[in-house]
Amino acid sequence: MQNQARSTTEDLTTTSASPTAADRVKLETDPGMPSTTWRMRSDAWEYLLFAVKRLVHSPNPQEAYAADTELHRSLRALETIELYWAGCGQEYVRSIRQQLETGEHKAALDRIARVVTRQRGDQPSTESPDDVSDESERLMIADDNDPRPRFEVLVVDEMSAEERETMRKDVHRMRSAADAFVYDFVIVPSAEDAIAAVLTNPNILACVVRPGFSDKTRQPLSKDLLETIELASSSIQSWTAPRSKLAHIQRVVGLADTLARLRPELDLYLMAGAHIEDLARFLTRRFRRVFRREDRFELHLSLLRRVSHLYDTPFFTAIQDHARRPVGVFHALPIARGGSVVTSKWIRDLVDFYGLNLLLAETSATSGGLDSLLAPVHTLKKAQDLAARAYGAKHTFFVTNGTSTANKIVHQALTGPGDIVMVDRNCHKSHHHSLVLTGAKPAYLEAYPLDEFAFYGAVPLSSIKELLLQYRAAGRLDEVRMITLTNCTFDGIVYDPERVMEECLAIKPDLVFLWDEAWFAFATFHPITRRRTAMAAAKSLEARLSSSEHESAYHEQQKRLFNEDGTPVSDDVWLEERLIPAPDAKIRVYATQSTHKTLTALRQGSMIHVYDVEWKRDAEDPFHEAYMTHTSTSPNYQILASLDIGRRQVELEGFALVQRQLDLATSLTHSIARHPLLRRTFKVLTATELIPQEFRGAGRPLPHRDGLAAMWNAWEHAEFVVDPSRITIEISRTGIDGDTFKHDYLMDRYGIQINKTSRNTVLFMTNIGTTRSAIAYLLEVLVKVAERIEENVDRDAIAVVDPKDLPPLPDFSEFSTEFTDDPSLPDGDMRSAFFRGQKRTEVDYVMPNELSDRVAAGGLPVSAGFVTPYPPGFPVLVPGQVITRDVLDFMAVLDTREIHGFDAARGYRIFKESPAALDNAAAPDSKSRSFDPQEDHPRLPRKK
Known part of the structure; x- marks a missing residue:
C-alpha cells in the first residue's frame, strides 16, 4: 500500500509551497502506476487513516511521524487536490498537518476518519454537530447526517478566505427541508483551476462563473494535469490574448466554451455586477x-431546479405510480398485478425470487400515464427526449429487443432495393440480415486483419475513400446510400467518426452514416472518449461546416482536387489529402447502442440516436414505419423503465462511473505487466499489436497508462485507438486455446464470466459496475491458473500455439456473377441469393473435403446461406458469395463449439451449378474469372 500511495501522490504535486516559475517544471507521471486524481485522493486519505491510526498506538509517535515519508507525501498531495473538492478544503488538510506536528494525533485521526467515512459513503455519520466547536467541522458533520442526494457546484472567482467561508455558510442558510437535494460549493480562483476541477471532480454538476477569476493556477499541479489543461483549452481563444474593450467577455466566453466542451452536462451560470444586461445579450447561449x-437565492433555486430536471425519470415514475394504484385487470396478461401467481400454490417462488413489484408493474394497457412505445405522447416521449439530451442527439428512440432490432429499423428506414450500402464485412450479423430484408446491395469493406490473433481490426479510411472513388469513376456514386461501421469493435478498436464522415462527405455530400455503437454507449460520458462517439462527432462536424474558416479551406482545396475543366484530378490526390466537405454537405448520422451492454439497463434495452438534418424531409415517416414494423406491440415496460432510470444515472454520475471503469481496466493491465508469473504466462495486447503503425501514429502502446494528456493526444489524432476498458490477453504460452481457457479454466472452475475469445486470446471487459474487488479476484484467479499451468506442465515442452500455424483470416471473395450487375465493383444482390437459397430444389449439401476438391479444380461454388462461426462471430460466407480456398482453410482448423449455417452431418449448403455458372467456369476470358480464388481480392489489396 505504501508503494501504491507513493506513486500516486508523487504524480499529483511536487511541493506544497506556492509555485514559482521554476516550480512549474513538474514530475513526470509514473508509467507503472496509472491513476486519476479522484483515485489519488481516495488512496491518500485511506493511507492517512492507516498511518495516523498507527501513530496513535505508537510508543514514540513523533519519531514515527517524522520517519513516515509516505504520510508527508499524502498530506502534500491533499493540500493541492482538496481545492477541487467540496467539504473539507485545503484549510482542513493544513489543520490536520498542524495537529500531527503538535502531537494531537487522536484529534487528527478523528478529522481524517470523518473524510474517509464521507468518501466511502457506506454508513451514516455517528457524530453530532454539537460535538465539535469548529464551524467548518460542524457544517461538514451536518452535511454527512443529511440523507438527501448531494452534488457540488464550481464557483470560479478570486475570493478571500472570509468570502469563501461566507459563501459556504450561505448554502446552509438557504437550505430548506423541502429541497430534494443538497449541494456545496467548490471555489477556485483561476480558469486553469476551473478546468482542473471539472476534469478531476465528477461530483460537480454546475458551474458559476464570476468575472473576477485569474488566468493561471498557483497550485503545484502535475505535468500530466497541466498538459491536459492546455489541450482542453487549445481550441478556444486564449484568455491571455491581447485585450479588447470586450476583454472581460472574451475570457468568460473562452472559459465557458472550454468547460462545456469537457463536460456538456454541466449547467453554466454567470454571476456579474455591472452591465449585466449587456452581458446577457452576449452570453445567453x-x-x-x-x-x-x-x-x-435565485441562483440557489435555479441550481436545485436544474438538477431536478436531470433527476426526472417520467416513465419510471409512471410505472411506480401504476404499481401503487388499485386496478382491475379485464384484459390480457394474467400475470399483471400478480393475479395468476400470488394465489397459486405452485409458482409462488416466482414472487419470492423477483419480488411483487415486478408483477405489479406488469400491464398490457397504455393508460394511466404509461404511454405507448409505438405512439408516445406523454411519459415515454419525455423519457426519450431526455435521453436525446443526455446523448447529444436530436432524437432518441427506445428499443426493447436489442440492437439487432435497432439496426434493422435504421436499415429499413433509410435504404431500399437497389441502394448500395457500404458495410464492414465483419460487422454484427444483424446488418447482413437487414440487407436481406431491405433488398439493399452490400458492398463489403475489409477491415485490416490480425491473423496472429484470429480476429479483425477496423476498416481503414483509405479503403473507404478508395471504394467511393471507384463508384464515382463507374458513374454509380448516386446508388451509394449509406455506410455502416462498428464503433467500437467487439475487440475495442475505435474509429475517428468525425474524420471518416468529413472525408466521405467530401466525395458524396449526402451519404448517410450508421454507426453501430453497441459496445460504446458509455463513451458519451467521459471528456476524452466522447469526441469519438457518433453524436458528438456529428455535432462537431456540423458546427465546423458553418464556420468561415472551413468555407475558405474548402474552396482552396477544390482548386487542387479539380482540373480547370471541372473534372476530378487523379484519385491518388484524393486519397492522399485529408478531404474537406462542402459547407452545405448533409449531416445525416444514426447510432445504435446496446445500452444494456455497458450502462445500467435490463437486457435487450437499446437506443437509436439520430442526428439528421434531413429528418423531417426525408427520414421521419419511413423511420416511424420501420419502427412500427419491428417493435413489439407488447413491449416490456421494465426494460423501458430501466432505460429511463439508467439515463438519470449517467447524467448525474456518468463521468465518475466511466472514469472508474477506465482506471480499473488500466490497473488490470498494469498488474499483469508487473507480476512476474502473470507476465511470463500472459501478454496484454496493446495498440502496438492491435493497430498497424500507419493507423495509430506515434503514440504510446497504452496511452491511458501515461495519464490524461497522453490519452487525449491519442484520441485526438490517431486514426484508430483502443478502448481502454477492453483488455485482450494473449494466451499462446499456456498451450490452451481460447475457448477451452474460457470454459474449463475461468467459468467452470472459478466463476469468471467472459464473452469473447479467439484461438489464442481472451477478452476481459470492465464496465461501470466493475469494482476494485472484482479486479483483485480476477488477478487472483489468473495467478492460480498460471500456477496450475506451471505446476502441471514442463514449460520447455509446452505446446505453444504458434500464430504462424493459424490460417489467415479470409477476406470477402466476391459475389457470383449471377448476383451482381458489375463484376468490377463489389456490391451484390444478397436478397435474391438468400431467398433462392431457401428453395430445396436450388441447393446441394457438399462435405468440406469434396468442396475443397472442387475449388482446387478451378470451380467457383457459391454459398446458398450464411455461415457464421462463433468465435469470431461474423459471417465467413454470405448468400451469393463465391467460396474460396482461404475460406475453407480457415474453417478447417476452427475448433469453435458452434457454427451457424453449417451442418456437420451434411456439409456446406451451396447452389446447384447452373448452366451459366458452368459456362463461366469454362471461359478463361470471362469477367468472373478475373478473380483468382487462390489470391486476395484484386480490387482492395489486403493491408498488412
Whole structure:
C-alpha cells in the first residue's frame, strides 16, 4: 500500500509551497502506476487513516511521524487536490498537518476518519454537530447526517478566505427541508483551476462563473494535469490574448466554451455586477442564466431546479405510480398485478425470487400515464427526449429487443432495393440480415486483419475513400446510400467518426452514416472518449461546416482536387489529402447502442440516436414505419423503465462511473505487466499489436497508462485507438486455446464470466459496475491458473500455439456473377441469393473435403446461406458469395463449439451449378474469372 500511495501522490504535486516559475517544471507521471486524481485522493486519505491510526498506538509517535515519508507525501498531495473538492478544503488538510506536528494525533485521526467515512459513503455519520466547536467541522458533520442526494457546484472567482467561508455558510442558510437535494460549493480562483476541477471532480454538476477569476493556477499541479489543461483549452481563444474593450467577455466566453466542451452536462451560470444586461445579450447561449451577485437565492433555486430536471425519470415514475394504484385487470396478461401467481400454490417462488413489484408493474394497457412505445405522447416521449439530451442527439428512440432490432429499423428506414450500402464485412450479423430484408446491395469493406490473433481490426479510411472513388469513376456514386461501421469493435478498436464522415462527405455530400455503437454507449460520458462517439462527432462536424474558416479551406482545396475543366484530378490526390466537405454537405448520422451492454439497463434495452438534418424531409415517416414494423406491440415496460432510470444515472454520475471503469481496466493491465508469473504466462495486447503503425501514429502502446494528456493526444489524432476498458490477453504460452481457457479454466472452475475469445486470446471487459474487488479476484484467479499451468506442465515442452500455424483470416471473395450487375465493383444482390437459397430444389449439401476438391479444380461454388462461426462471430460466407480456398482453410482448423449455417452431418449448403455458372467456369476470358480464388481480392489489396 505504501508503494501504491507513493506513486500516486508523487504524480499529483511536487511541493506544497506556492509555485514559482521554476516550480512549474513538474514530475513526470509514473508509467507503472496509472491513476486519476479522484483515485489519488481516495488512496491518500485511506493511507492517512492507516498511518495516523498507527501513530496513535505508537510508543514514540513523533519519531514515527517524522520517519513516515509516505504520510508527508499524502498530506502534500491533499493540500493541492482538496481545492477541487467540496467539504473539507485545503484549510482542513493544513489543520490536520498542524495537529500531527503538535502531537494531537487522536484529534487528527478523528478529522481524517470523518473524510474517509464521507468518501466511502457506506454508513451514516455517528457524530453530532454539537460535538465539535469548529464551524467548518460542524457544517461538514451536518452535511454527512443529511440523507438527501448531494452534488457540488464550481464557483470560479478570486475570493478571500472570509468570502469563501461566507459563501459556504450561505448554502446552509438557504437550505430548506423541502429541497430534494443538497449541494456545496467548490471555489477556485483561476480558469486553469476551473478546468482542473471539472476534469478531476465528477461530483460537480454546475458551474458559476464570476468575472473576477485569474488566468493561471498557483497550485503545484502535475505535468500530466497541466498538459491536459492546455489541450482542453487549445481550441478556444486564449484568455491571455491581447485585450479588447470586450476583454472581460472574451475570457468568460473562452472559459465557458472550454468547460462545456469537457463536460456538456454541466449547467453554466454567470454571476456579474455591472452591465449585466449587456452581458446577457452576449452570453445567453452559453449560460443558463445571468445573475447579479446579490441574487444568491435565485441562483440557489435555479441550481436545485436544474438538477431536478436531470433527476426526472417520467416513465419510471409512471410505472411506480401504476404499481401503487388499485386496478382491475379485464384484459390480457394474467400475470399483471400478480393475479395468476400470488394465489397459486405452485409458482409462488416466482414472487419470492423477483419480488411483487415486478408483477405489479406488469400491464398490457397504455393508460394511466404509461404511454405507448409505438405512439408516445406523454411519459415515454419525455423519457426519450431526455435521453436525446443526455446523448447529444436530436432524437432518441427506445428499443426493447436489442440492437439487432435497432439496426434493422435504421436499415429499413433509410435504404431500399437497389441502394448500395457500404458495410464492414465483419460487422454484427444483424446488418447482413437487414440487407436481406431491405433488398439493399452490400458492398463489403475489409477491415485490416490480425491473423496472429484470429480476429479483425477496423476498416481503414483509405479503403473507404478508395471504394467511393471507384463508384464515382463507374458513374454509380448516386446508388451509394449509406455506410455502416462498428464503433467500437467487439475487440475495442475505435474509429475517428468525425474524420471518416468529413472525408466521405467530401466525395458524396449526402451519404448517410450508421454507426453501430453497441459496445460504446458509455463513451458519451467521459471528456476524452466522447469526441469519438457518433453524436458528438456529428455535432462537431456540423458546427465546423458553418464556420468561415472551413468555407475558405474548402474552396482552396477544390482548386487542387479539380482540373480547370471541372473534372476530378487523379484519385491518388484524393486519397492522399485529408478531404474537406462542402459547407452545405448533409449531416445525416444514426447510432445504435446496446445500452444494456455497458450502462445500467435490463437486457435487450437499446437506443437509436439520430442526428439528421434531413429528418423531417426525408427520414421521419419511413423511420416511424420501420419502427412500427419491428417493435413489439407488447413491449416490456421494465426494460423501458430501466432505460429511463439508467439515463438519470449517467447524467448525474456518468463521468465518475466511466472514469472508474477506465482506471480499473488500466490497473488490470498494469498488474499483469508487473507480476512476474502473470507476465511470463500472459501478454496484454496493446495498440502496438492491435493497430498497424500507419493507423495509430506515434503514440504510446497504452496511452491511458501515461495519464490524461497522453490519452487525449491519442484520441485526438490517431486514426484508430483502443478502448481502454477492453483488455485482450494473449494466451499462446499456456498451450490452451481460447475457448477451452474460457470454459474449463475461468467459468467452470472459478466463476469468471467472459464473452469473447479467439484461438489464442481472451477478452476481459470492465464496465461501470466493475469494482476494485472484482479486479483483485480476477488477478487472483489468473495467478492460480498460471500456477496450475506451471505446476502441471514442463514449460520447455509446452505446446505453444504458434500464430504462424493459424490460417489467415479470409477476406470477402466476391459475389457470383449471377448476383451482381458489375463484376468490377463489389456490391451484390444478397436478397435474391438468400431467398433462392431457401428453395430445396436450388441447393446441394457438399462435405468440406469434396468442396475443397472442387475449388482446387478451378470451380467457383457459391454459398446458398450464411455461415457464421462463433468465435469470431461474423459471417465467413454470405448468400451469393463465391467460396474460396482461404475460406475453407480457415474453417478447417476452427475448433469453435458452434457454427451457424453449417451442418456437420451434411456439409456446406451451396447452389446447384447452373448452366451459366458452368459456362463461366469454362471461359478463361470471362469477367468472373478475373478473380483468382487462390489470391486476395484484386480490387482492395489486403493491408498488412
